[in-house]
Amino acid sequence: MAQVHSNGSNKDAGMNEQPEAGLNDMMTGQLYMPKESDFFRHLEQRHRRGKIGRLFNYISIAVAGLALMALVLNVVNEAFGTVGVVNTIEPETLTDGRPLGALSSDELAMILADNAGARLRVLIRDTISQVDNAVFTRSTVADIVGDGDVDAAIADELLKNISREEQAGLLARYAGKTALRRLVLEEVVEQQVIASFPLADAIFNFEATKAEIEGPILEAYAKKQGLDEAKVGVIRYYSWLDGEFLATPMSSTPALAGVRTALIGSVGLMIVVILVSLPIGVGAAIYLEEYAEHGFVNRLIETNVRNLAGVPSIIYGMLGLAIFVRALAPFSSGLIFHYNFDAPDVAAVVERIAPVFDGAIRLDGQTIVSDSDLIDAQMAQNLVDTFLHFGTPSLTMQGNSDIRELSDALAAALDTTVDVVPVRADEAHDIDIRGNYFRFDVAGDAGLSDAVFDELMAKLARINSFAPNGRTLISAGLTLVLLILPIIIINAQEAIRAVPYAIREASYGLGATRWQTIWNQVLPAATPGIMTGTILSVSRAVGETAPLIVVGAATFLLTDPTSPFSQFTAMPIQIYQWTARPQGQFADIAAAAIIVLLALMLTLNATAIFLRNRYSIRF
Numbered sequence: 001m002a003q004v005h006s007n008g009s010n011k012d013a014g015m016n017e018q019p020e021a022g023l024n025d026m027m028t029g030q031l032y033m034p035k036e037s038d039f040f041r042h043l044e045q046r047h048r049r050g051k052i053g054r055l056f057n058y059i060s061i062a063v064a065g066l067a068l069m070a071l072v073l074n075v076v077n078e079a080f081g082t083v084g085v086v087n088t089i090e091p092e093t094l095t096d097g098r099p100l101g102a103l104s105s106d107e108l109a110m111i112l113a114d115n116a117g118a119r120l121r122v123l124i125r126d127t128i129s130q131v132d133n134a135v136f137t138r139s140t141v142a143d144i145v146g147d148g149d150v151d152a153a154i155a156d157e158l159l160k161n162i163s164r165e166e167q168a169g170l171l172a173r174y175a176g177k178t179a180l181r182r183l184v185l186e187e188v189v190e191q192q193v194i195a196s197f198p199l200a201d202a203i204f205n206f207e208a209t210k211a212e213i214e215g216p217i218l219e220a221y222a223k224k225q226g227l228d229e230a231k232v233g234v235i236r237y238y239s240w241l242d243g244e245f246l247a248t249p250m251s252s253t254p255a256l257a258g259v260r261t262a263l264i265g266s267v268g269l270m271i272v273v274i275l276v277s278l279p280i281g282v283g284a285a286i287y288l289e290e291y292a293e294h295g296f297v298n299r300l301i302e303t304n305v306r307n308l309a310g311v312p313s314i315i316y317g318m319l320g321l322a323i324f325v326r327a328l329a330p331f332s333s334g335l336i337f338h339y340n341f342d343a344p345d346v347a348a349v350v351e352r353i354a355p356v357f358d359g360a361i362r363l364d365g366q367t368i369v370s371d372s373d374l375i376d377a378q379m380a381q382n383l384v385d386t387f388l389h390f391g392t393p394s395l396t397m398q399g400n401s402d403i404r405e406l407s408d409a410l411a412a413a414l415d416t417t418v419d420v421v422p423v424r425a426d427e428a429h430d431i432d433i434r435g436n437y438f439r440f441d442v443a444g445d446a447g448l449s450d451a452v453f454d455e456l457m458a459k460l461a462r463i464n465s466f467a468p469n470g471r472t473l474i475s476a477g478l479t480l481v482l483l484i485l486p487i488i489i490i491n492a493q494e495a496i497r498a499v500p501y502a503i504r505e506a507s508y509g510l511g512a513t514r515w516q517t518i519w520n521q522v523l524p525a526a527t528p529g530i531m532t533g534t535i536l537s538v539s540r541a542v543g544e545t546a547p548l549i550v551v552g553a554a555t556f557l558l559t560d561p562t563s564p565f566s567q568f569t570a571m572p573i574q575i576y577q578w579t580a581r582p583q584g585q586f587a588d589i590a591a592a593a594i595i596v597l598l599a600l601m602l603t604l605n606a607t608a609i610f611l612r613n614r615y616s617i618r619f
Contacts, residue, residue, distance in 0.1 A: 075598075078591030082202040083238040084213035085255070086221065086230055088190035100181050105172040108180035113168035115188040120167050121159055123183055126558045128174040132340040145174050182248055186256045193255040194221045194232070196585050202237055210235050241592035249558050250574070254585030259593050262574035264560050265473065265553075266542055266600065269570060272477025273484065273541050278534055280481075281488030282523075285530075288489070289496045290518055302493075309486040317550030320479025325551050328395075329470035332478075334565030335393035344463060349387040352463070356455050374448055375414060382413035383456075391463040399466040403433060406460050407440060410453070417443045418453060433461045471552030474564035479547050484537040491533025495526040528615045535608040539601045545572040571597045 034042070091100050094111050103111075113120055130146030131139045141162065142155040150170075154162045171180060185191045195217045197209045213235055222230035248258025284305075292298045330336045344352070350363045360372035361380050370380040386409050390401060404420050411418040419441040431438055431454045442453050499522050507517040523530075554569045555577040561568045571593060578590035 075591045075594050077198045077200055078588050079241050079595055080199040080202070080239050081237070081588070082197045082206065082209050082213075082235065083193050083255070083585075084195040084217065084235045085233045086192050086194050086218075087233045088192075089188060090233070091184075091189050094184075094188065100184060103181075105175070105177045105180055106169075108177065108184055109168040109172035109175070110165075111184050111188060112171065112180070113164045119187065120164065120171075123187065124159065124167060124171060127179055127183070128170065129559070130562070135340075141170070145170060147174070178244060178247060182244075182251075182256050186251060186253055191233075191255060192221075192253070193585050194218065196238070196588050198588075240588050241595055245589070245592055246596065249560070250556055250569075254583060254589055257578075257586075257589055259571065259574060259596055261557050261560050262569050262571045262593070263596065263600075265557075265568040266571045266597075268473050268561055268564070268568065269477050269480060270538055270542060272474060272564060273480050273538055274534070276478065277481045277485050277488055277537070281485055281534070282492050282530060284485075284489045285492030285496055286518060286523075289493055290514065290522070305486045305489050309490060312546075313483055313544050314546040314550060316479055316483040317547030319482060320475060320547060320551045324475040324478050325470035329468035330393050330395050330398050332470040332472050332475040332565070333468035334472070334563070335398075335466065335468045336395060337565070338393075339563065339565045341393065341466060343393070344388060344391045346384055346388070349384045349391070349463075352459055353383060353387065353456065356452060356459070374452065379414055382415075383410075386410060386413040387460060387463055390460060393466060393468065398468055399464055400434070401464050403436075403438060403457075403461070406464065407457060410456060410460055411442075414448060414453075416448060431458060433458060434465070471567065472565050473561050473568040476548050476551050476553060476568060476570075477564070479551050480541040480544060483544065483547060484541050487537045487540075488534055491537070492526070492530045495529025495533065496522060498529065499525045528612045531611045531615075532608045535604050535611070539604040539608075542570075542601060542604070543572055543597070545576055548573055571600070 033039075092098075094115075095103060095107075100108070112123065116123060124144070125133065125136050129136055129144050131143050136144065137158070137160070139158075140156050141159060142150050144159060151166075154166055159167065175183075195213045201209050214232055218230055218232055222228070245258045246263065247260055248256065249261045251257040288298060288302060292301075324332050333339075335341055346366075346368070347363055350361060350368065354361045357370075357372040357374060361368065361370050361375075363369070368377060368380045368384060370377045372380075375383065390397065390406065390409065393399060407418050407420050421439045421441065423437050423439045431440070438457075440450060440453050440457060442448050442450055503521050503525065504517050507521045508514075512520070548570055553573045554567050555573060557567060557569045559567075575590050575593045575597065578586040578593065581587075
């Protein structure tokens with residue numbers, strides 16, 4: 001057999017040059033195939049390496065499963081358990097022996113009215129108010145509750161001018177029974193959870209747990225509160241995660257705190273992220289795959305997109321702080337849309353400046369009339385235009401303008417010149433504007449006194465004192481858009497690239513244009529991959545904390561966000577804030593919030609799997 005192989009090699013050598021290894025084999029007479037013993041030895045080594053690899057995979061899966069199981073068990077153990085509750089005032093003394101749950105909304109509201117005192121208006125502000133806190137005390141009842149059908153007798157009144165019973169009626173009508181019961185427990189009963197034990201202790205060691213709560217823990221609580229004795233109202237199994245936990249806003253009392261505000265904030269962020277990132281990401285992917293020339297520039301763009309996908313999230317937070325929170329503050333705060341801000345109109349400005357001229361400036365229909373000897377009708381019109389300009393926010397007018405800019409504009413409207421001199425508080429002719437003192441010297445023959453100009457400057461500075469706050473839900477959402485946009489672009493590119501080119505050629509052959517082909521053929525086929533990548537990217541954004549902290553998410557917020565321009569918090573921020581608290585009960589509600597967040601993310605992932613399986617197209 002070796003001879004045959006050698007002869008064959010000689011024939012080949014006469015026609016083609018053989019590699020050196022082949023000549024060596026020919027000269028030594030060795031076979032290309034290994035010996036049978038060597039073959040089985042090598043096969044056994046490969047099988048052994050394969051078994052080691054499989055064993056390593058099994059061990060990795062087991063370790064990961066054990067870690068996940070330990071995490072779930074730890075979270076569940078903290079989210080459920082036993083609590084000991086102490087009431088400063090027993091609820092039965094307020095309800096003639098009836099349980100709080102059996103009371104109507106009107107009865108609960110009257111308990112608050114009888115016991116909360118001046119805090120009743122604060123409770124209305126924190127629970128049912130529809131206006132910004134900055135204008136709450138100046139708003140009418142109808143504006144506060146946001147309902148035009150409120151009792152006409154009190155609709156146009158300030159809240160402080162209506163009776164305690166009427167305030168309680170507002171709470172009863174608009175707060176809801178669950179919220180009122182929580183307020184009674186927090187504000188009147190002052191319910192406190194003095195101890196909480198995890199689920200394992202509640203199941204396996206309940207009697208010892210009960211004895212510890214009723215003994216040393218209760219004594220320590222009474223001593224801390226300066227009480228001769230204290231009584232545990234109830235010791236019971238307790239679930240920190242329930243329907244009330246999902247429907248209740250944040251509270252300083254762990255047993256009464258919930259995740260409603262944070263959950264609404266997270267859902268609002270998801271909506272902003274999806275609505276903005278999906279069209280931009282898919283549009284960029286379509287351009288890069290279907291329109292851009294596949295040359296150096298396109299490769300450079302794709303490389304940078306992939307690099308951006310690996311940038312730490314806190315860097316995007318800093319970018320969002322610089323762009324959306326600060327540079328675009330008039331937009332992200334909603335000021336340019338007059339959100340929570342009433343821009344002055346001509347009538348309001350005339351009413352503001354008329355007292356300066358002893359009422360000699362008035363509005364006759366749409367015309368500004370001046371009967372003053374100091375300014376004519378044209379100057380009055382210029383003056384109103386100046387107030388409107390500096391009192392209405394825009395991308396170029398962000399409030400708190402420089403004093404010299406205000407004085408120059410006011411002087412130009414009055415056709416005069418003014419010298420602005422910063423002074424000390426004890427000097428003559430000084431005027432306090434935003435905590436600093438100035439003297440305004442009007443040109444000698446202008447006809448206007450320094451006092452009149454001072455008063456106009458004070459009113460103009462006041463109307464210009466608004467300041468945009470860009471730390472809103474829209475800023476955080478756009479920051480998260482920047483974070484996941486590279487990932488969406490990459491996933492969308494891969495989904496579009498996976499569509500066979502034959503589909504495009506067939507569409508072109510039938511006379512379709514490039515865009516018709518993309519819209520009617522490529523995108524429907526790529527939709528499952530695009531949607532899967534988008535939802536998985538959004539699920540990552542939902543769990544981000546660092547960018548939200550940088551752009552200014554609130555850590556304690558009692559009011560729900562009602563628009564993209566509202567203050568907000570989110571589930572990761574709430575969990576982080578609770579785990580940083582020293583009280584043990586906050587760790588328990590943090591575990592309950594973790595379960596809610598995991599459920600939200602699993603829902604998103606399940607949706608991605610469903611869309612992939614439901615709309616997938618196989619070629």
